[in-house]
Amino acid sequence: MDRTYIADLKPDTTCKIQGYVENLRNKRTMAFLVIKDLSGKVQVTVEKEKYPEIAAEVDKLTLDSVVTFEGPVIANEYVKLNGIEMLPTSIKIESIAEALPIQRDEIKGGKAKDLERSSIDQRLDYRWIDLRTEQNQLIFKLQTYMVKVMRDFLSDRNFLEIHSPKLIGAASESGSDVFELTYFDRKAYLSQSPQFYKQMAMASGLERIFEVGPVFRAEKSFTSKHATEFTGFDLEFSYIDSFRDVMKLEEELLTDMLTKVKEKFGDEIERLYGLEVKVPTTPFPVIKLADLYDELEKNYGYKVDDSEKGDLTTEAEKLSYKWVQEKYDHEFLFITDYDAEKRAFYHMRDENGVPMGYDLIWRGVEITTGAQREHRYDVLKAQCDEKGLTEDVKFYLEFFKYGCPPHGGFGLGVDRLTMLFLGLGIKEVMYIFRGPNRLNP
């Protein structure tokens, strides 16, 4: 018999189900189990006297053991769980679980019953047990779909997928936070960003590319947003007229993605996390950094220190969410006109020296830096010299000597987007979190 997903069970059929034992009440004449698979949960009711051989097997079961049951499914109005139950005629134990080392009670409406749960670090030690909850499985259903619709959006617009090397010969961009490794008889480094290689694709005439892959940051940060390894979603495209084309593509990409995610998972996200998925209107609100600081001061009395004015402070980042909601009833905000000093050397600058790029803030958290890139070798080299990076990025400068179209792009963090959808921290949202103190499992 083929397996039926629990969510697809119908009364008055005979089915085979397979899943984890989520609950188990083993009484004298009856046993009541809740079996959970990736699609849902169902009550399995064992008539012990009628099926002594099933009863004998049920006696061996523990929570989180894995079983296969076959038998009729019937409607029963007294069963709380969807009003149906299976009355099995056969059982096969696939795997017996030892006593669980962590307590992982479910989060209700976005709030964990913290007293009953193991700490996040204890749960991460046994991540595979922690991941068996409905809430945690939604993370991966949502993320799989989110990335799929974004990839499809780009494929429909002639973007090609590249897989750029993570092993690199020179510690690029921001040398300090890079992992170094022994590469045969020399040193290599782990890529902190596919930036240089996605720009190489522009110099290769590939015109429009994206990449989904790991990025590595050797930062000793212990915030709820930082990990030493996470999944980047990066794209770059040629023949743009301005960085406004990049912003436009990004808002279209995100709006399409949010529309589809809401349609497919909006109800589940609300049920399991108590959060609404809101489809944004386009164009997204845009403001210059200096104007944002003015608004934050005028409306909330927030005063930024002069030395910090060229960049967005963490406090202003959060506060900007309040402002954009009140002013535009919007969750997204593009911020432009940062100080050249605070931006990467490869951002193209306008005639006043202002970088032609932006940050995008969603729910008060920066999710993207985007820009038109400087593709003119001489200008790029000058900007590079100015930051004293020329020696480090020599190989990269070569990409622009032999013909390169104008281009721009941006990067998103897959894990960060997922966090913001579900109101979770980075440790909770990653399949397997990596931080300065964590390399297991």
Add this chain to the structure above:
Amino acid sequence: MDRTYIADLKPDTTCKIQGYVENLRNKRTMAFLVIKDLSGKVQVTVEKEKYPEIAAEVDKLTLDSVVTFEGPVIANEYVKLNGIEMLPTSIKIESIAEALPIQRDEIKGGKAKDLERSSIDQRLDYRWIDLRTEQNQLIFKLQTYMVKVMRDFLSDRNFLEIHSPKLIGAASESGSDVFELTYFDRKAYLSQSPQFYKQMAMASGLERIFEVGPVFRAEKSFTSKHATEFTGFDLEFSYIDSFRDVMKLEEELLTDMLTKVKEKFGDEIERLYGLEVKVPTTPFPVIKLADLYDELEKNYGYKVDDSEKGDLTTEAEKLSYKWVQEKYDHEFLFITDYDAEKRAFYHMRDENGVPMGYDLIWRGVEITTGAQREHRYDVLKAQCDEKGLTEDVKFYLEFFKYGCPPHGGFGLGVDRLTMLFLGLGIKEVMYIFRGPNRLNP
């Protein structure tokens, strides 16, 4: 004016095109250029006396410079290239190329005019220039689509996508070929395979998962098939009855992919590489390893050394293609019943100790190892002890203590599949190749 892709140009329209200067004949009164974008090539004919300002710009152009042209497109039966040309009324130079440091004449019908081309290693030094050819761009069009249709096939069957960590705490499986790095105050290693973590997803109740991501091998191999970093396409799924379910999924996945790739790129692959895409029939031929050796001896006089009989020799791998073509008119061959000694400890074994797994050979090259995995903790631990690996994979064994469904899976190499489609070596097919002696660009 919006840009028109060159392949979409129609006579009697006025368009804007953008691309690389592939050819340039600058005469006294006329200039003839071939402009190439990702979609195709077109002749641009400049009437120099009529447009002296265009002529002045054309005088600055070099091969592989990047330009924007606007103007009418007309039919002209004397133009070899598709019988159309653009007569530009404006030009904008986007980027001037220095003299190209490599010679990259196109491959015709699968054969390079080797005398005129730079060596592959010279071309790899300037990979971005090398990649501008139609042949090389087809690699990424094909690969993007191939991976997309395989992902879609799996999404349609409820597979979730995971991104497992590439930074790992213990040098697993085959400790010798692993890259080691400094991870703050300790050591870490680069993942050689997502094997353990995709199995962890099974213990997490995610049921069916795939991953597309980099894998790292610190092997000092200099063959046309080996790289130190490449892209793996891995999947794993629960509640299988046998490794035959894994083989079935793989043959369906590959047949679906080949059908779609042939439809979309079959003609282009034939035109640019002289190779046919052949859609396989299912089921794929299957043979036991010992029987294959018998057949190869009977048909081709190939004798395998007794000490090598438990595994497939490179010679037999190649020869098996001849055999499967002659016997079944097929390009694929499943080989089963390897020696337990030659297979990974986590392959489940039957009652006779034979691993319940397979290799899949396409065109005489192994593209997959697949198997049902041992999910029973005690049996797994015994098999692990037998290979002396228990200490190394302690963290992995834990996955099976607290409930785990029966499962199996396989892995494919994205780059290797692309190689086989196009008859290329690994250096030619990767976006940016990494080998023991190559970390650039």
